[in-house]
Amino acid sequence: MSVKTAKAVEKVLNRAKNILVTSHQDPDGDSVGSQMALIAYLVKKKKKVAAFNQGKMPNKYRFLDPKGIIQEAAEPLPDLVPDAAFVVECPSLRRIGCVQKLLRPETVIVNIDHHPRNEKFGKVNWLDSKASAVGEMIYDFLAAARFKITPAVAEALYTAILTDTGRFRYSSTHPRTLEICSHLMKLGANPQKITEEVYYRISPSDLRLVARVLEGMELHHGNQICFLSIDNRTLAETGARFEDTEGIVDYSLFLREVQVGALFKELTPGKTKVSLRSQNGIDISPIAKSFGGGGHPNASGCALSLSLAEAKRTVLEKVSELLQNGRLAGR
């Protein structure tokens, strides 16, 4: 964080009393953990904080917010007049979804993000594409601000980093990432508790869903593409809940030769949500973007106004093309 950015954030904080904290729709570990840590800091600074996200909080992250401070934004939206809005982990303001309606013309936006292509939609744009997670940025900020990191905040930040690095797997994991997590452990983060809350508190119905999804796995392009899918019938039959299906896409990259994985989730019979994953330097974000979505080079998403089968066919074409071109380019 540059001195200039730190000063700009400080200036906003000096003027703002009512602060809205938000993040992208469909909360994940980094968005929830970073927001909770930020909220703890803002509350300590005597700010009046409201936190709204579009989409339900996944069960696995509820332990970070036992009091339910982060609320689901739903119509009718409350009548807030935020002086400032801290928007975390969003490459564009659209990503906060309906929470945009809570912004006023006078609301000063502080944009805190680590995506490589951020639209710089804030008055203050605090961007660090080298950070493994926004949680890492918040850690730096709190350390610089000499904020006493409590065990709960340490837990929130550890969760943010753990989940956004795919359990210290992605190339975004740097030596410093582990150093920060080591320090967060000393401050009270318990890796066993956190890892189990996030990855090992699956319900029997979710595990049954995983079994069903794996059985229906489709391999294409010489095993380089792995498609998984969840239709509403399977969801109903297994008793799993939509918002707890987030992690299942990871299974699409479990296989040896797979370069691109995807999870197709039926939203309605004519609408399909697609989560894309890639490895070995393949950038799948242009595909998500071409369908009106976005994300990271290795983890993107979009929603298609197509049936599950049509969505798969359409995305398969694009991904095959990408791999074909990638191979021609000598990858």
Next chain:
Amino acid sequence: MSVKTAKAVEKVLNRAKNILVTSHQDPDGDSVGSQMALIAYLVKKKKKVAAFNQGKMPNKYRFLDPKGIIQEAAEPLPDLVPDAAFVVECPSLRRIGCVQKLLRPETVIVNIDHHPRNEKFGKVNWLDSKASAVGEMIYDFLAAARFKITPAVAEALYTAILTDTGRFRYSSTHPRTLEICSHLMKLGANPQKITEEVYYRISPSDLRLVARVLEGMELHHGNQICFLSIDNRTLAETGARFEDTEGIVDYSLFLREVQVGALFKELTPGKTKVSLRSQNGIDISPIAKSFGGGGHPNASGCALSLSLAEAKRTVLEKVSELLQNGRLAGR
């Protein structure tokens, strides 16, 4: 590592020329990684090193040993005359299986282990039950010996620690564990490469096996016990290999309420291998021990001369009893 132990190891090294390196049967990440790091050191010290393990090297650890230095011990065993044997990660000498036959009366045994109950079978017993992995002990040793850790050795040690902490999950994960891994990254260990080699190089047949195993999941004792099983028929039908089924037991602890998980593998129609896992402070090692096996409080194993169904019935009885008593004791 105490000064006394360091000196004792040094004394052995000064006298020995031919050194046998070994570990428990059925190699795992810590045993392979620790052995490879140790071998690199011994070779640098101009020792003649032979490494034998009972059981096949799992595919996922082959990247640590591209030249196949660690050999599978099989009859007829070679005619070695080791001056010393470095035995890593074994609570008892029995755990090296048929490699015991390679030991001579004059072979000096150096026992390097982190199990809490080690039988101290060595001339030198270098034990540290607080170490998250033997890899952590070897790291300390190499650092103290001012051995220049190469990228390959850093990779081996990172793998040892990563796998024996269950990806930084178990309570054995200390702040220092992450600090060491951060340092190993600086020395050339690539967490993305390692994590993917170990956890994400599954073959389609193995993933099909996972789907089948999860479908056959059995929950007992109010969802507190989760049993998974693999019979030879399922193995044959999915095309998976026995030695690549090691990690599947982890799925038994994925569920929210599960305290004890187990994977039952049919060796022959009348013989079953059982891998036991537990969490929340429950010690399942006495159960494994009562059947002639052993291990850690949270990860133990044994083999029963019973059919799959009989083995499950027998172990279920013991585990139910354990949970019953645990509950009575106020857990």
